[in-house]
Amino acid sequence: MSVMVRALLQCIRGPKRIVTVKTFYTSSAFLRPEKRITMANLTYEETLSDSKAAFLAAVKAVKPAQLVKSAVEMKGNVLTVKGHAFHLKKPCYVVGFGKAVLEMALAVENVLGQHMQSGLVSVPVGTLLKHPIPVNSRIEVLEGASNNLPDRMAEQSAARILKVVEDLREDDTLLVLISGGGSALLPHPLPPLTLDEKLQVVKQLANAGADILDLNCVRKRLSSVKGGKLAAAAQPATVVSLILSDVIGDPVDFIASGPTAPSTDAPSAAWDVICKFNLQESLPKAAQLCLTSGSATPAEDMQNKVQNILIGNNVVAINAAVEQMVSLNYSVCVLSEKIEGNVAEVALFYAQLACGISDVMVNGSGCSLEKFGADTSQFLGAADRIRNAIQNSPGKKGVCMVAGGETTVKVTGKGLGGRNQELALRFAEEMKNLDVKFKFVNKPVISLLSAGTDGIDGPTNAAGAFGYADQLDKNINHLKYLLDNDSHSFYSKLKEGENLILTGHTGTNVMDIHILCVERKE
Numbered sequence: 001m002s003v004m005v006r007a008l009l010q011c012i013r014g015p016k017r018i019v020t021v022k023t024f025y026t027s028s029a030f031l032r033p034e035k036r037i038t039m040a041n042l043t044y045e046e047t048l049s050d051s052k053a054a055f056l057a058a059v060k061a062v063k064p065a066q067l068v069k070s071a072v073e074m075k076g077n078v079l080t081v082k083g084h085a086f087h088l089k090k091p092c093y094v095v096g097f098g099k100a101v102l103e104m105a106l107a108v109e110n111v112l113g114q115h116m117q118s119g120l121v122s123v124p125v126g127t128l129l130k131h132p133i134p135v136n137s138r139i140e141v142l143e144g145a146s147n148n149l150p151d152r153m154a155e156q157s158a159a160r161i162l163k164v165v166e167d168l169r170e171d172d173t174l175l176v177l178i179s180g181g182g183s184a185l186l187p188h189p190l191p192p193l194t195l196d197e198k199l200q201v202v203k204q205l206a207n208a209g210a211d212i213l214d215l216n217c218v219r220k221r222l223s224s225v226k227g228g229k230l231a232a233a234a235q236p237a238t239v240v241s242l243i244l245s246d247v248i249g250d251p252v253d254f255i256a257s258g259p260t261a262p263s264t265d266a267p268s269a270a271w272d273v274i275c276k277f278n279l280q281e282s283l284p285k286a287a288q289l290c291l292t293s294g295s296a297t298p299a300e301d302m303q304n305k306v307q308n309i310l311i312g313n314n315v316v317a318i319n320a321a322v323e324q325m326v327s328l329n330y331s332v333c334v335l336s337e338k339i340e341g342n343v344a345e346v347a348l349f350y351a352q353l354a355c356g357i358s359d360v361m362v363n364g365s366g367c368s369l370e371k372f373g374a375d376t377s378q379f380l381g382a383a384d385r386i387r388n389a390i391q392n393s394p395g396k397k398g399v400c401m402v403a404g405g406e407t408t409v410k411v412t413g414k415g416l417g418g419r420n421q422e423l424a425l426r427f428a429e430e431m432k433n434l435d436v437k438f439k440f441v442n443k444p445v446i447s448l449l450s451a452g453t454d455g456i457d458g459p460t461n462a463a464g465a466f467g468y469a470d471q472l473d474k475n476i477n478h479l480k481y482l483l484d485n486d487s488h489s490f491y492s493k494l495k496e497g498e499n500l501i502l503t504g505h506t507g508t509n510v511m512d513i514h515i516l517c518v519e520r521k522e
């Protein structure tokens with residue numbers, strides 16, 4: 001939409017408010033900087049559309065093809081990955097597992113050309129439908145792990161990948177493509193543990209609210225390929241892993257449970273996790289035995305033969321979302337790329353913070369951002385960044401905060417949902433409570449979009465949802481849905497699913513993006 005048309009549209013919409021054009025459409029030859037126009041109030045439709053555009057920009061920025069292209073180079077027989085050079089004696093083998101590795105593999109094949117011997121990747125069911133591979137590709141695609149849980153198909157894929165890896169010799173190079181979802185797509189339980197028993201452990205932990213570090217600490221111990229054991233199986237070959245991170249802080253030994261990064265966990269760490277969630281008695285016996293004996297780390301020292309190289313993470317996605325919201329005329333700042341913790345607490349924090357921001361915007365910088373209870377000190381420098389954004393907000397649609405990370409949900413209900421949809425719904429509920437408590441006059445539009453960059457939130461077909469207090473409709477008892485962890489059913493029913501974020505599998509995965517918008521009331 002042109003700047004002119006947009007300005008005109010804003011003039012027609014009501015109710016109106018006056019803002020100076022100065023920081024607005026300075027590029028328009030028709031509007032003098034000092035001229036004043038009337039501007040319509042922000043609507044939920046508009047923040048939804050803006051936030052969605054920012055989320056899509058975030059996903060686009062972490063599309064694997066782009067990341068691989070800028071990280072990998074082939075010159076003569078020298079393969080360079082982010083400045084690390086490898087002299088290939090023979091064409092290399094490529095294996096991969098995770099939600100993003102098909103696109104990664106195709107991009108690698110493009111760069112390597114005849115320097116690639118073969119490729120074998122394990123990807124989620126449905127990937128090929130969305131991303132058919134060229135007929136002349138040497139990449140073989142194996143699908144499995146419906147609903148992000150290890151299954152027989154993924155187990156067979158893991159066995160095939162392990163076979164390729166075990167057959168390698170000293171002069172071979174193995175490229176391992178790793179991305180989020182890799183744990184479920186490379187299940188190879190340590191005998192005598194069976195896949196079903198392993199699945200029980202994973203489900204019990206996830207439903208108890210274990211975060212990914214806890215979960216993968218246990219997974220490493222239950223597997224014969226995770227925790228560096230895949231790299232050990234590849235010895236004496238050279239192993240180069242290209243990693244797209246979906247874990248806070250990018251710890252390579254936890255991403256997809258670190259198949260090429262030897263575990264640094266203490267011997268008792270996995271069992272300690274089980275005890276923390278009080279699951280000692282409910283675990284299958286074989287899992288108990290496995291977790292209380294042996295070690296997480298392969299004995300072999302592989303330091304000189306294995307390189308784990310990060311090629312992308314959620315910071316790249318967050319920055320793209322910020323850029324998009326700036327272009328849509330918000331005053332934007334990054335809150336944190338490390339949002340974690342219980343979904344209910346994060347929802348409350350966002351609602352309290354939004355109210356604090358609105359209060360400072362209306363009543364001046366002397367007010368406390370933390371008036372409603374939000375503790376911003378947990379994110380280094382966040383209070384200053386937010387105050388800056390507020391200061392720069394005159395003439396903008398509002399203040400927007402972009403964050404990334406992953407919350408955890410303790411699933412006790414039987415409903416259908418995911419952490420992002422639940423966060424949006426809980427945020428709406430918390431905003432409603434704060435509304436009632438503090439009785440805002442001239443209530444601003446406040447909204448939160450929360451969505452997973454992989455496009456799939458929990459076992460649902462949505463990436464996430466868009467939450468705000470006014471969406472809570474008297475005709476739908478949202479508390480009942482929350483109690484049953486049924487956020488997906490709630491949002492599907494509400495306005496025919498209008499507030500769901502639907503992308504399908506995106507082919508990438510760098511955790512979740514949160515976009516919090518607070519309208520500026522002049």
Ligand SMILES: Nc1ncnc2c1ncn2[C@@H]1O[C@H](COP(=O)(O)OP(=O)(O)OP(=O)(O)O)[C@@H](O)[C@H]1O
Binds near residue numbers: 246418454484
């Ligand atoms: N009904 C539900 N409501 C809310 N959250 C749920 C529900 N069912 C499952 N979850 C949460 O969804 C999480 C799994 O989601 P998902 O499959 O999107 O994982 P992920 O972390 O994105 O995957 P990966 O680890 O592969 O990147 C589980 O940790 C679980 O807590």
Ligand SMILES: O=C(O)[C@H](O)CO
Binds near residue numbers: 184
């Ligand atoms: O696969 C996994 O383990 C998670 O996505 C974290 O990387």
